Amino acid sequence: MSLTGIVRPYGDTTGDGRVQLSFTLPVPFGDEAERARAEGAALQLAAKMGLDPAMVVHAKGMGPDFTFFIVYGRVSHLVDLSAVTVAEREFPVLPAAEVNLRIRSALGRKLVVVGACIGTDAHTVGIDAILNVKGHAGEKGLEYYREIRVVNMGSQVGVADLVARAAAEHADAVLVSQVVTQRDAHLSNTREMSAAFHAAFGLQRPVLVVGGPRFDPSAAQDLGVDKIFGRGTTPSEVASYLVHALTPDAAQRGAA
Amino acid sequence: MTGKLNLDPALVAQARELAKRAAAPVVKLARTHTTVSVERAVLRLAGLDGADEDGMPWVNRLADAVRESTGLEHGVALPVWDAMLTGGYPDLRTLAVDAAAGLVKFRQPAGHEGNAARDTAARSVKKGMTRIDAQRAERDRMLAATSDPPMPWIYLIVATGDIYEDIPQAQAAAREGADIIAVIRSTGQSLLDYVPEGATREGYAGTYATQENFRLMRAALDDTSRELGRYIRLTNYASGLCMPEIASLAGLERLDMMLNDCMYGIIFRDINPVRTFIDQRFSRQVHARAGIVINTGEDNYLTTADAVDAAHTVVVSQLLNEYFGREAGLADGQLGLGHAFEINPEVPDSFMLELAHAQLIRELFPDAPLKYMPPTKHMTGNVFAGYLLDAFFNLCGVMTDQSILLIGMMTEGIHTPFLSDRDLALENVRYVRRAAGQLGQEFRPEPDGLVARRARQVLGESVDLLRKIGSQGLLNAIAAGTFGVTKRPPDGGRGLDGVVERADGYFNPAADQLETTPLEAKQ
Numbered sequence: 122m123s124l125t126g127i128v129r130p131y132g133d134t135t136g137d138g139r140v141q142l143s144f145t146l147p148v149p150f151g152d153e154a155e156r157a158r159a160e161g162a163a164l165q166l167a168a169k170m171g172l173d174p175a176m177v178v179h180a181k182g183m184g185p186d187f188t189f190f191i192v193y194g195r196v197s198h199l200v201d202l203s204a205v206t207v208a209e210r211e212f213p214v215l216p217a218a219e220v221n222l223r224i225r226s227a228l229g230r231k232l233v234v235v236g237a238c239i240g241t242d243a244h245t246v247g248i249d250a251i252l253n254v255k256g257h258a259g260e261k262g263l264e265y266y267r268e269i270r271v272v273n274m275g276s277q278v279g280v281a282d283l284v285a286r287a288a289a290e291h292a293d294a295v296l297v298s299q300v301v302t303q304r305d306a307h308l309s310n311t312r313e314m315s316a317a318f319h320a321a322f323g324l325q326r327p328v329l330v331v332g333g334p335r336f337d338p339s340a341a342q343d344l345g346v347d348k349i350f351g352r353g354t355t356p357s358e359v360a361s362y363l364v365h366a367l368t369p370d371a372a373q374r375g376a377a
Numbered sequence: 378m379t380g381k382l383n384l385d386p387a388l389v390a391q392a393r394e395l396a397k398r399a400a401a402p403v404v405k406l407a408r409t410h411t412t413v414s415v416e417r418a419v420l421r422l423a424g425l426d427g428a429d430e431d432g433m434p435w436v437n438r439l440a441d442a443v444r445e446s447t448g449l450e451h452g453v454a455l456p457v458w459d460a461m462l463t464g465g466y467p468d469l470r471t472l473a474v475d476a477a478a479g480l481v482k483f484r485q486p487a488g489h490e491g492n493a494a495r496d497t498a499a500r501s502v503k504k505g506m507t508r509i510d511a512q513r514a515e516r517d518r519m520l521a522a523t524s525d526p527p528m529p530w531i532y533l534i535v536a537t538g539d540i541y542e543d544i545p546q547a548q549a550a551a552r553e554g555a556d557i558i559a560v561i562r563s564t565g566q567s568l569l570d571y572v573p574e575g576a577t578r579e580g581y582a583g584t585y586a587t588q589e590n591f592r593l594m595r596a597a598l599d600d601t602s603r604e605l606g607r608y609i610r611l612t613n614y615a616s617g618l619c620m621p622e623i624a625s626l627a628g629l630e631r632l633d634m635m636l637n638d639c640m641y642g643i644i645f646r647d648i649n650p651v652r653t654f655i656d657q658r659f660s661r662q663v664h665a666r667a668g669i670v671i672n673t674g675e676d677n678y679l680t681t682a683d684a685v686d687a688a689h690t691v692v693v694s695q696l697l698n699e700y701f702g703r704e705a706g707l708a709d710g711q712l713g714l715g716h717a718f719e720i721n722p723e724v725p726d727s728f729m730l731e732l733a734h735a736q737l738i739r740e741l742f743p744d745a746p747l748k749y750m751p752p753t754k755h756m757t758g759n760v761f762a763g764y765l766l767d768a769f770f771n772l773c774g775v776m777t778d779q780s781i782l783l784i785g786m787m788t789e790g791i792h793t794p795f796l797s798d799r800d801l802a803l804e805n806v807r808y809v810r811r812a813a814g815q816l817g818q819e820f821r822p823e824p825d826g827l828v829a830r831r832a833r834q835v836l837g838e839s840v841d842l843l844r845k846i847g848s849q850g851l852l853n854a855i856a857a858g859t860f861g862v863t864k865r866p867p868d869g870g871r872g873l874d875g876v877v878e879r880a881d882g883y884f885n886p887a888a889d890q891l892e893t894t895p896l897e898a899k900q
């Protein structure tokens with residue numbers, strides 16, 4: 122199968138274009154007339170989304186005012202793989218031993234990471250998955266790396282507290298996680314955080330890294346941070362990025 | 378139901394004794410101190426509500442004014458009701474407005490003026506207690522007029538941020554089978570040192586707990602309870618910096634269950650440990666009086682620590698919560714001890730280990746309405762796999778006779794649940810109950826099989842840890858990171874500046890009336 126060509130969704134046959142979809146409409150699903158109208162409404166939405174033909178395989182009333190649908194259908198859209206853009210990873214993922222070695226030879230001390238959930242977000246699963254020894258997806262977290270010192274401030278940390286702690290700990294990097302947010306609070310929180318670090322440290326600020334499932338990984342510059350990690354990021358990716366960001370020109374510095 | 382695991386009764390008794398030894402010094406601390414929120418709760422029970430134009434509640438304004446002028450070590454009641462009497466104020470609100478403007482000079486009244494202030498304060502607070510008692514009776518009346526659903530009660534969360542969106546969602550969930558509705562709070566609320574006022578429509582990942590929101594939701598669920606002929610319980614959170622006040626508002630507005638853990642705020646919100654234990658005791662006394670079932674938060678430990686390695690920390694915390702709860706007057710039937718289904722599904726025999734943990738807790742606390750929490754940590758974006766995991770959670774819950782099942786959402790960690798997520802989740806639990814509801818009665822683990830051995834191992838580890846905590850002291854154990862892998866020193870965290878040591882002659886009419894909670898709550 123070509124990786125640069127044209128593809129369609131795959132149901133059970135190449136090119137069949139079959140997809141599944143579920144959604145709720147605020148329509149009743151009571152008597153026969155209401156049911157027919159609800160299914161018609163679902164098919165209309167499916168058609169407007171490009172599913173043709175579409176089939177409502179499941180419809181269920183939820184209370185007097187709502188209906189849930191599962192729809193299968195064929196999309197006519199083509200996916201042009203040559204037009205797909207991905208943010209290439211600008212750094213290699215390194216094993217833990219290599220990360221430790223590079224930190225030791227480039228910095229000559231431990232690399233200090235301060236992590237927190239900021240704003241109102243109380244969900245520490247993301248930051249804990251990256252920082253705690255326990256780790257995530259079969260990988261140990263940053264606390265496990267001998268040459269990384271981790272300060273995990275936990276949840277609902279104020280930006281001023283984060284800045285003060287980063288200064289007190291001489292942080293090389295600050296990791297901020299935002300998991301569950303509403304009304305784009307993760308974006309405003311991140312901007313507030315990056316502005317505070319820029320104001321407090323100027324060019325000497327620590328590397329700023331944010332992560333969470335709602336972020337667009339390509340928006341780092343817009344948010345004033347150095348790196349954004351999305352869903353499914355593992356500790357070794359973060360550790361490798363930190364090594365990349367904090368030690369690349371170590372050889373030059375050593376020579377000067 | 379008990380006796381499937383061959384637990385050693387002597388070891389169980391020893392665990393309880395060790396928990397008592399670890400917790401007793403903390404109870405003493407709570408009896409000899411007060412907090413700003415305990416004092417504000419006294420004012421709330423006496424009927425002071427509302428807020429100034431900046432949204433700061435009058436209870437905060439008045440308590441702050443008293444603290445500035447005479448301190449809080451004698452309690453807020455004497456200076457406040459002395460000022461009411463000497464200033465001829467018609468009500469607390471008028472006094473609070475003047476006090477906030479700096480127009481009131483508070484003092485510690487003595488002699489017969491002190492007695493007058495004491496009597497008036499006690500009478501004012503008694504009105505709040507009477508209302509709490511009336512609400513408790515009203516709950517009994519509603520239960521009789523509708524019906525009390527069989528256990529396990531199905532517990533569902535709404536969390537839109539807007540009370541007027543929450544209400545139809547809660548009613549829809551009840552019609553679909555939910556027995557308990559929990560309105561998740563805006564996540565920032567636990568760190569606010571005041572309770573917001575009025576009906577609110579803006580919250581983050583939840584809706585603010587306010588007296589008016591409580592009232593609106595309870596009224597709506599009363600309508601739905603009558604419509605369905607089944608009493609729908611309402612849950613909120615007595616946690617964070619305003620735990621005592623929120624507990625009081627819950628009693629006044631007839632909430633039925635409240636999240637109220639002895640250590641959750643310390644570990645997960647970095648609230649000062651001393652503040653938490655003082656606030657907790659008062660709030661539990663209120664809950665005892667109000668007939669409110671508390672829900673504890675041990676499930677949270679398993680979201681930071683590994684669910685197999687840390688299983689015994691759950692049991693230890695439950696034993697501490699039980700001791701603190703009983704000491705504050707809660708009946709065993711009001712102790713909704715929490716735990717969770719959080720073992721990594723990649724671990725071999727993970728379901729059998731879950732069965733062992735859940736059955737162990739059922740047997741340790743036979744009369745407690747245990748609250749069982751669904752998987753969160755190992756829910757991925759694969760909603761189909763998540764739906765399967767939730768079904769196994771439901772199965773474990775019915776097999777081990779859990780009392781309250783919080784219903785898992787296949788979209789856990791992705792977004793606040795869609796209407797359809799909730800509907801599918803209820804379909805899941807209804808199927809499991811229908812298909813396997815009686816399985817618990819026939820489920821007999823092998824006496825020396827994996828399940829029974831694992832349960833006995835966790836109990837043994839719990840006793841070892843309790844012994845260690847007893848020798849180092851609970852506050853030191855928390856500081857050392859014993860729970861939730863998080864270290865919280867007793868002089869750290871938020872809210873320590875709101876802790877005040879009681880002076881001789883400290884007077885708190887609410888605490889006095891709560892110490893003599895009616896007998897039926899203590900049975």
